[in-house]
Amino acid sequence: MFMDRNQPDLGAAEWSLPARCAACGVRMASLCGGISAGALEALNRIGRKRVLRRGEALIWQGDIAEQVGILHHGLVKLSASLEDGREQMLGLAFPADFVGAIGDRPSSHCVTALTETELCVFPRSALPGLVEAYPEIGQALLTRAYDELDQLRKWMLLLGRKSAEERVASLLLQFAARGTCSPGAPVALPLTRQQMAELLGLTIETVSRKLTAMKRDGVIALPDLRSFVILDAPALAVLAAETP
Amino acid sequence: MFMDRNQPDLGAAEWSLPARCAACGVRMASLCGGISAGALEALNRIGRKRVLRRGEALIWQGDIAEQVGILHHGLVKLSASLEDGREQMLGLAFPADFVGAIGDRPSSHCVTALTETELCVFPRSALPGLVEAYPEIGQALLTRAYDELDQLRKWMLLLGRKSAEERVASLLLQFAARGTCSPGAPVALPLTRQQMAELLGLTIETVSRKLTAMKRDGVIALPDLRSFVILDAPALAVLAAETP
DNA sequence: CGGTAGGTTGACTAGGATCAACTTTGGTGG
DNA sequence: CCACCAAAGTTGATCCTAGTCAACCTACCG
Numbered sequence: 001m002f003m004d005r006n007q008p009d010l011g012a013a014e015w016s017l018p019a020r021c022a023a024c025g026v027r028m029a030s031l032c033g034g035i036s037a038g039a040l041e042a043l044n045r046i047g048r049k050r051v052l053r054r055g056e057a058l059i060w061q062g063d064i065a066e067q068v069g070i071l072h073h074g075l076v077k078l079s080a081s082l083e084d085g086r087e088q089m090l091g092l093a094f095p096a097d098f099v100g101a102i103g104d105r106p107s108s109h110c111v112t113a114l115t116e117t118e119l120c121v122f123p124r125s126a127l128p129g130l131v132e133a134y135p136e137i138g139q140a141l142l143t144r145a146y147d148e149l150d151q152l153r154k155w156m157l158l159l160g161r162k163s164a165e166e167r168v169a170s171l172l173l174q175f176a177a178r179g180t181c182s183p184g185a186p187v188a189l190p191l192t193r194q195q196m197a198e199l200l201g202l203t204i205e206t207v208s209r210k211l212t213a214m215k216r217d218g219v220i221a222l223p224d225l226r227s228f229v230i231l232d233a234p235a236l237a238v239l240a241a242e243t244p
Numbered sequence: 245m246f247m248d249r250n251q252p253d254l255g256a257a258e259w260s261l262p263a264r265c266a267a268c269g270v271r272m273a274s275l276c277g278g279i280s281a282g283a284l285e286a287l288n289r290i291g292r293k294r295v296l297r298r299g300e301a302l303i304w305q306g307d308i309a310e311q312v313g314i315l316h317h318g319l320v321k322l323s324a325s326l327e328d329g330r331e332q333m334l335g336l337a338f339p340a341d342f343v344g345a346i347g348d349r350p351s352s353h354c355v356t357a358l359t360e361t362e363l364c365v366f367p368r369s370a371l372p373g374l375v376e377a378y379p380e381i382g383q384a385l386l387t388r389a390y391d392e393l394d395q396l397r398k399w400m401l402l403l404g405r406k407s408a409e410e411r412v413a414s415l416l417l418q419f420a421a422r423g424t425c426s427p428g429a430p431v432a433l434p435l436t437r438q439q440m441a442e443l444l445g446l447t448i449e450t451v452s453r454k455l456t457a458m459k460r461d462g463v464i465a466l467p468d469l470r471s472f473v474i475l476d477a478p479a480l481a482v483l484a485a486e487t488p
Numbered sequence: 489c490g491g492t493a494g495g496t497t498g499a500c501t502a503g504g505a506t507c508a509a510c511t512t513t514g515g516t517g518g
Numbered sequence: 519c520c521a522c523c524a525a526a527g528t529t530g531a532t533c534c535t536a537g538t539c540a541a542c543c544t545a546c547c548g
Binding site: 078080081082083084086087088090101102103105108109131132135138139141142143145146147148149150152153154155156157159160161162200201241243 | 322324327330331332334347349353375379382383386387389390391399403406445487
């Protein structure tokens with residue numbers, strides 16, 4: 001019965017929510033939040049919970065992904081490597097983000113957990129059929145894909161044209177934008193210096209030096225290794241070459 | 245009447261092809277090639293031909309795009325800039341490629357013609373409705389979006405981790421891959437040195453020097469400014485750090 | 489207490505940017 | 519057809535940013 005596909009009244013459909021989805025903390029923020037009860041049920045049927053330990057990979061570069069997933073807790077990195085070991089982080093996935101692709105080509109990148117991570121995984125092979133049956137899922141994926149394209153393009157500008165100092169400042173601003181909105185409050189820094197370097201296309205030494213310089217200049221404070229405080233937001237925006 | 249949505253028999257539908265689409269040289273390669281006759285007719289109704297002169301923009305960074313398009317002839321660049329004028333090319337669009345996005349947020353990048361360009365444009369505001377009415381269009385866009393994500397990720401690895409020489413060699417290989425398949429034949433180089441530099445995150449001088457060096461080492465020949473010949477393909481692959 | 493992973497700092501180096509001069513190419517009009 | 523000019527490209531000298539290598543520091547853990 002596909003009746004509910006024709007009346008995707010999400011509010012009224014709450015009663016039929018699969019228990020697991022009703023308890024899901026990221027549902028409304030994830031692509032599950034914008035689809036009909038029928039589509040959600042179909043996803044729920046084929047989805048299962050999976051936990052990744054720190055360092056464990058969901059998808060390997062060069063392999064055809066067997067699973068795609070929606071992040072619940074934790075932090076995941078996308079990264080690509082050259083044969084000689086050089087590695088570039090391509091982005092992070094936070095809770096509610098979708099990771100993976102629909103096509104059956106070898107993946108261009110790895111997906112690896114940076115912390116203990118919990119996600120809802122689906123067999124990739126089931127996706128094309130689902131998108132066919134529930135176009136809303138395709139639309140949700142499309143919106144997210146365009147968002148991701150925009151993010152990547154912004155990052156390409158950073159990698160191609162920004163100086164080391166601008167890169168570090170940009171990263172700090174990005175963490176601040178996604179974290180607490182209260183100015184002056186410490187912002188969590190979920191990456192090690194090494195991981196920041198991988199993400200910014202720099203070395204760990206350069207990241208460390210630039211952070212120290214910003215601290216010395218009173219732009220930021222570094223209360224501990226995993227957080228920072230913005231002391232002079234306008235100055236940080238200037239350092240990041242972001243003053244729109 | 246949406247009858248044809250339920251019987252997207254593309255072969256048998258040829259008879260009803262809009263004249264313009266029947267004459268379109270890139271139709272089958274573009275997203276129009278994978279959709280039903282009904283969807284194609286709907287697209288044809290709202291599409292119109294547009295010509296961009298060299299340097300003319302279809303979409304400006306920061307503006308909300310009014311048009312999206314499918315390229316027929318010519319070459320188009322996507323690029324992003326910082327306030328101080330530094331510019332990074334984000335990619336090229338070739339005939340049959342789709343440019344633009346569905347969302348109504350300000351564009352993260354410019355879309356500018358590098359040569360006299362002809363495309364089929366559609367009002368962006370009509371897209372969400374079209375995707376809703378013809379899910380196949382959404383699926384075609386989704387496939388293309390994932391392809392583009394993969395391309396961008398590959399380019400991020402180049403920008404973040406490859407040396408100048410590796411970048412130039414990678415670009416040459418990419419042009420060779422999309423051009424003639426006959427080894428030893430000259431490959432068209434559709435970009436000026438300046439444009440190559442913008443795309444590679446380098447300066448024009450560095451591009452010139454690396455090309456000269458490869459020529460000196462007998463890896464390539466440069467018969468004129470707008471083409472090159474691969475003399476030693478394996479060596480070029482090594483220089484590009486691409487030996488899969 | 490020692491060991492280890494993560495982080496910082498310093499000295500030195502090298503790759504690519506910058507600045508400047510010069511050459512080549514291609515188009516235009518006399 | 520050639521002279522001229524602007525745009526594109528090349529080459530050289532020099533500078534500077536970020537990479538490399540190495541030592542050391544710090545926090546945390548068994």
